[in-house]
Amino acid sequence: MTLLRVEDLKKVYADGTAALNGIDLTVEAGEFIVVIGPSGVGKSTLLRCLNRMVQPTSGKVLFQGTDTTGVSKRKLREIRRSMGMIFQGFNLVERLSVLANVLHGRLGYMSAWRGALGLFAKPDVAEATRLLQRVGLGEQLHKRADELSGGQQQRVGIARALAQKPQLILADEPIASLDPASSEIVMNSLYTFCKEDGIACLCNLHQVDVAKKYATRIIGIYKGTKVFDGTPEQLTDEMIDYIYNQHNDKASDQSEADGRLARALKKETA
Missing domain, CATH: 3.40.50.300 (P-loop containing nucleotide triphosphate hydrolases)
Structure with missing residues (x-):
């Protein structure tokens, strides 16, 4: 589908x-x-x-x-x-707890006033807790987000995205x-x-x-x-080279770059 x-x-x-x-x-x-x-x-x-x-x-x-x-x-x-979103810079609210950050994944399902007051339903809290256990952070629920390592913060970001279903x-x-x-x-x-x-x-x-x-x-x-x-x-290696090594070609070199792309595509479909 x-x-x-x-x-x-x-x-x-x-x-x-x-x-x-x-x-x-x-x-x-x-x-x-x-x-x-x-x-x-x-x-x-x-x-x-x-x-x-x-x-x-x-x-x-x-x-x-x-x-x-x-x-x-x-x-x-x-x-x-x-559509869950995971960011390069984690995009967590650092002063809030790990659990609260994951619960923010449920804000799209709540009224604005309930979200502003942090009035999350008990099933949402239970699910957020389960997700944090799933990503290996079950013992970090009540820590501030900025107390975690970068890798841990990104796992919080994954749990938050999953909380959106x-x-x-x-x-x-x-x-x-x-x-x-x-x-x-x-x-x-x-x-x-x-x-x-x-x-x-x-x-x-x-x-x-x-x-x-x-x-x-x-x-x-x-x-x-x-x-x-x-x-x-x-x-192919040719396509990788084209994507990563030729992106700074000057306009005067465009015909050569286009030729390399054509060769890479030809090899890809061969």
Whole structure:
């Protein structure tokens, strides 16, 4: 079942920067898709356009058949409940407890006044506690979020996203600021929970080796354009070189860059 369909998505910022140049992609239920590419090619903008944290310039984002780019605030709130978000910088409320941060994943289901007062239902508290136990933080419930390590904070972020009961998780460079050991724990947790719960995931990563380890599909972004969409086995060294080593080509070198892309695509489909 197609959960998300993106059609000719474009984003041009006020200063004229074209972050996305006509992205087309689909996400099927249960897929674990990794988006790769160097910094500044539009990966983060792509995820933020999907949940309307950033308003696209044009194109369509169809989530369960509804175009999110033109819906009302009320409808957007409903859609966002089904889209969990995991941030590179964790995005936790540091002065609040670990448990309270996970409970924030339930705010989309509550009235504004109950959310402001922190009046969470007992079943939500029980579920948040269970999720923290699931990510290995059951003994950290009442610690302040800023008392945890980076890897632990990111696991709180995963638990918060899971508390939404989402159908899709958007993970924006979830291991960018973590050491290798913490990165492995976080990626194992994210992948395992998505698979166990049947949640689709669209995850931005820099690390190609990590992408190949976890992804069911890999999407490569080059200068705001999708240049690769296939399995980890189909991602050739030539394509990796094009995506990561040629993104600073000068205009005078564009014909050579285009030739390298053509060769990479030819080998990919051979």
